[in-house]
Amino acid sequence: MKIAVASGKGGTGKTTVATNLAQVAARNGRSVTYVDCDVEEPNGHIFLKPEITRSERVTSLIPQADEARCSLCGECGEICRYSAIACVGTRVLVFPALCHACGGCRLVCPEDAIVEVPREIGLLETGRAGAVQFAQGVLNIGEAMSPRVIKAVKAAAPEAELVITDAPPGTSCPVIESIRGCDFVLLVTEPTPFGLNDLKLAVEMVRALEVPFGVLINRADVGDRAVHSYCHSERIRILVEIPDDRRIAEAYSRGELICEALPEYAASFGELLQEVTQEATTVARI
Amino acid sequence: MRELVVISGKGGTGKTSMVASFAALADKCVVADADVDAADLHLILEPTIIHREEFSGGSRARILSGQCRACGKCEEICRFDAITHEGSGDGGANSAYCIDPIACEGCGVCAYFCPENAIEFGPVVNGELFVSETRYGPMVHARLGIAEENSGKLVSLVRTRAKAIALERKLDLVLIDGSPGIGCPVISSITGADHVLVVTEPTLSGLHDLRRVADLTRHFGIDTRICINKWDLNEHLSSEIEAQALQRGLRLAGKVRYDRAVTKAQMHAQAVVEHGGGAADDVRDLWRNLRDIGDGNGIGL
Numbered sequence: 001m002k003i004a005v006a007s008g009k010g011g012t013g014k015t016t017v018a019t020n021l022a023q024v025a026a027r028n029g030r031s032v033t034y035v036d037c038d039v040e041e042p043n044g045h046i047f048l049k050p051e052i053t054r055s056e057r058v059t060s061l062i063p064q065a066d067e068a069r070c071s072l073c074g075e076c077g078e079i080c081r082y083s084a085i086a087c088v089g090t091r092v093l094v095f096p097a098l099c100h101a102c103g104g105c106r107l108v109c110p111e112d113a114i115v116e117v118p119r120e121i122g123l124l125e126t127g128r129a130g131a132v133q134f135a136q137g138v139l140n141i142g143e144a145m146s147p148r149v150i151k152a153v154k155a156a157a158p159e160a161e162l163v164i165t166d167a168p169p170g171t172s173c174p175v176i177e178s179i180r181g182c183d184f185v186l187l188v189t190e191p192t193p194f195g196l197n198d199l200k201l202a203v204e205m206v207r208a209l210e211v212p213f214g215v216l217i218n219r220a221d222v223g224d225r226a227v228h229s230y231c232h233s234e235r236i237r238i239l240v241e242i243p244d245d246r247r248i249a250e251a252y253s254r255g256e257l258i259c260e261a262l263p264e265y266a267a268s269f270g271e272l273l274q275e276v277t278q279e280a281t282t283v284a285r286i
Numbered sequence: 287m288r289e290l291v292v293i294s295g296k297g298g299t300g301k302t303s304m305v306a307s308f309a310a311l312a313d314k315c316v317v318a319d320a321d322v323d324a325a326d327l328h329l330i331l332e333p334t335i336i337h338r339e340e341f342s343g344g345s346r347a348r349i350l351s352g353q354c355r356a357c358g359k360c361e362e363i364c365r366f367d368a369i370t371h372e373g374s375g376d377g378g379a380n381s382a383y384c385i386d387p388i389a390c391e392g393c394g395v396c397a398y399f400c401p402e403n404a405i406e407f408g409p410v411v412n413g414e415l416f417v418s419e420t421r422y423g424p425m426v427h428a429r430l431g432i433a434e435e436n437s438g439k440l441v442s443l444v445r446t447r448a449k450a451i452a453l454e455r456k457l458d459l460v461l462i463d464g465s466p467g468i469g470c471p472v473i474s475s476i477t478g479a480d481h482v483l484v485v486t487e488p489t490l491s492g493l494h495d496l497r498r499v500a501d502l503t504r505h506f507g508i509d510t511r512i513c514i515n516k517w518d519l520n521e522h523l524s525s526e527i528e529a530q531a532l533q534r535g536l537r538l539a540g541k542v543r544y545d546r547a548v549t550k551a552q553m554h555a556q557a558v559v560e561h562g563g564g565a566a567d568d569v570r571d572l573w574r575n576l577r578d579i580g581d582g583n584g585i586g587l
Contacts, residue, residue: 008324010297010466015491040467041295041498043491081345081393102365102393141501144438144470169297169466170323173435176388193552194302194326201324204432209388222549246519253520255490 001280002163004182006206008198010169012188013218013242014038016252017269018166019047020259021276024269025162026131027259033160034129036136037178038168039122039149045136046255048129055125058137058152059118060145061101065092069113076105076114097144122149124156133158147177154178162277171205179206184280185213186239191223196230203236214279216272219244237279240272287452289445289460289479290576291320295495297466299487300515303548304569305463306330306557309422311573315459317420318448319427320441320475322413327463330555333418333425341413341428341443343436344392347385353404356381360396360405369396388433413440417447424451437465438474445475468502476503482510483539483576488523496527500534510536513572517541540572 005018015038022034036044063076063085074087084099085092096119106114123138137153139146146168154177157163167178179185185206189199199215206213215231220241231238242248242265251261259266292308294301305327309317319327347368349360360383361369368389373381385396385405397407412434418425426448430437448460464475476482482503486496496512503510512531517524524541531538547563559566 009326010294010299010324012298038467040469040472041297041491041495043296043494046490046494079395079398100391100393102391102395103363104393104395104398107363107395107399139469141468141498142473142505144473146467146469171432172323172430172437172471173433174467174469176433180389192549193329193555197326197329198324201432208433222546223553249519252491253487253489253523 001161001277002165002182003276003280004165004167004179004185005188006167006175006179006185006202007169007188008171008202009189009194012190012195014169014188015043015047015166016258017186017188017216018164019044020257020269021273022048022132022164023257024259024266024273025164028270028273031161032131033133033135033158033163035153035157035163035165037150037153037165039137039139039146039153040168040174042136042138044166045134047257048132048134050127050129050134052125052127054127055123057120058122058124058149060099060121060148061103061116062096062099062119063094063105063114064117065094066113066115067091069111071111073110075108075110079104079108100145121145124149124152126156126158133160146174150174150177171201175205176209179209179211182211184276185211186216186276187213188216188218189227190219191217191225191227193226195223196227199227200230203234212279214239214276217241239275239279240268242268287449287458287460288481289449289462290481290483291462291464291476291479292483292485293464293472293476293499294466294485295468295499296487296492299485299492300542300548301485302326302330302463303552303558304485304513304515305461307559307569308461308573309420310557310559311570312459312461314457315423315461316448316452316457317422317425318444318460318462319425320444320462320471321465322428322430322437322440322444323465323471325427325429328427330552330557331420331422331425332555333416333420333427335416335418337417339415340411341415341440342409342411343413343434343439344410345394345408346387346390346392346410347394347397348406349383349385350404350406351382353402354383355402355404356383357401358383359399359401363399364396365393366391391435412436415440415443415447417451423457424455426451438470441471441474468498472502476506476508479508482508484510484512485515486512486527487515488517488520488527490523493523493527493530497530500536511539511576512536513539514541516544518543539575540568542568542572
């Protein structure tokens with residue numbers, strides 16, 4: 001079973017929820033993997049403190065032209081939709097950061113003068129945090145193509161009965177890549193105008209992907225009831241509400257798991273885990 | 287005219303609240319919301335849209351089923367697993383190919399190599415850009431379509447429009463609300479900008495993400511200042527962040543205390559400085575530090 005934790009707005013508590021769910025599941029004796037797909041700013045390791053046992057490079061292919069063979073026909077530059085390769089004067093220039101690795105230039109080259117070579121864009125790390133299996137992707141600084149690293153970390157994540165994916169914020173390609181193939185998405189929000197606006201966007205996104213989902217309201221007592229009314233009118237289930245407790249914020253600031261720093265919340269995460277598991281299985285049966 | 291981009295690495299540290307206050311405090315500026323993925327600034331600045339335009343950030347392929355002979359070439363060459371087939375997939379009459387529009391990266395390679403010319407390939411509209419008026423002056427914002435790509439291109443377009451308005455109306459500042467992370471939209475929002483303000487918070491996650499985003503601005507050689515929001519949530523970590531910022535040569539522009547008035551202001555569609563309170567005072571000091579040229583440390587707005 002694959003559960004993704006996502007949100008339109010950043011900083012609503014995705015990582016808190018995902019890491020605590022993983023920890024509680026492991027405590028209950030379930031086989032669980034936590035996958036950090038927020039490869040631009042991965043934070044799950046701060047809370048789970050895994051021992052990394054394997055680390056490998058994530059690469060993307062970029063073209064390289066063999067100047068001896070190249071006839072400077074310019075077809076590579078014409079087929080490229082990303083302006084990543086161009087025939088300029090007597091040379092073929094490649095702009096690696098713009099390349100999407102579609103392979104079009106190599107296929108189109110009539111002289112067979114293009115080869116593709118790997119270029120590192122990030123890291124993939126796997127390990128264990130106690131009974132939780134751990135995987136994270138880390139995008140290299142200055143690289144734009146986070147979806148590629150996300151794809152790699154998802155593919156390399158150790159198999160388990162329960163896989164919990166920590167998605168990046170937003171609603172565009174990195175998020176889509178993270179939640180693709182998941183059985184259920186847990187959308188974390190807060191009851192504020194920003195939280196509601198971004199929740200609506202996230203709901204549109206998961207509906208477009210046709211993945212079943214539910215909502216968790218964090219800091220449930222800080223704002224108003226607009227998120228509740230919205231969920232009610234859209235027939236979206238609110239699975240759990242977490243109160244605005246300064247002790248949670250403080251434990252979070254120190255990199256502590258809430259279910260350990262404040263054991264009274266362990267039960268809430270246990271219930272949430274049960275709810276999510278049930279929702280995901282019910283939907284799978286339908 | 288200068289561009290000041292407010293980013294954070296980590297999401298939810300208070301970028302948008304900060305930008306709304308800066309918009310209220312700055313005399314002559316154009317505000318640009320570059321968080322096209324999950325834009326929120328309009329909820330505070332309540333813009334009146336005076337101009338809108340469609341944004342096309344890429345192309346997409348579509349198989350014309352009448353012409354497709356199910357040879358399978360497209361599926362074989364697609365690098366994005368966007369093409370799937372039903373049936374045997376060997377050219378038999380029962381085969382049908384289709385393209386998943388969400389997985390399609392718009393490279394056009396399938397259309398180029400299709401022996402039957404059975405793949406239509408062309409630009410798609412995947413967002414909308416708005417030019418508006420607010421109570422604090424002009425604003426440029428946008429909305430990327432759900433599950434769309436090319437947020438970077440849309441961010442560049444938002445910045446281009448905002449700069450054009452600043453030049454036209456002789457405004458000195460383009461104030462840009464960025465997005466979380468360090469990837470494509472963030473790179474587009476800071477490339478070539480004059481100044482970056484990183485809004486961080488005193489949490490281990492905030493510190494971790496600040497380091498990465500500071501590495502990014504250094505990579506692009508952009509003047510970077512930081513501010514610690516909700517600094518009193520963990521005073522020890524706040525000092526640690528200040529010390530690390532100093533070591534990296536990042537200037538501390540200010541610290542803003544934790545104040546529930548920040549959320550209350552948001553509930554009333556107000557900037558924090560319009561609402562008042564302790565955090566509002568801190569934001570005013572922060573803005574003064576940012577713009578003050580007297581000590582040679584300001585950005586001279």
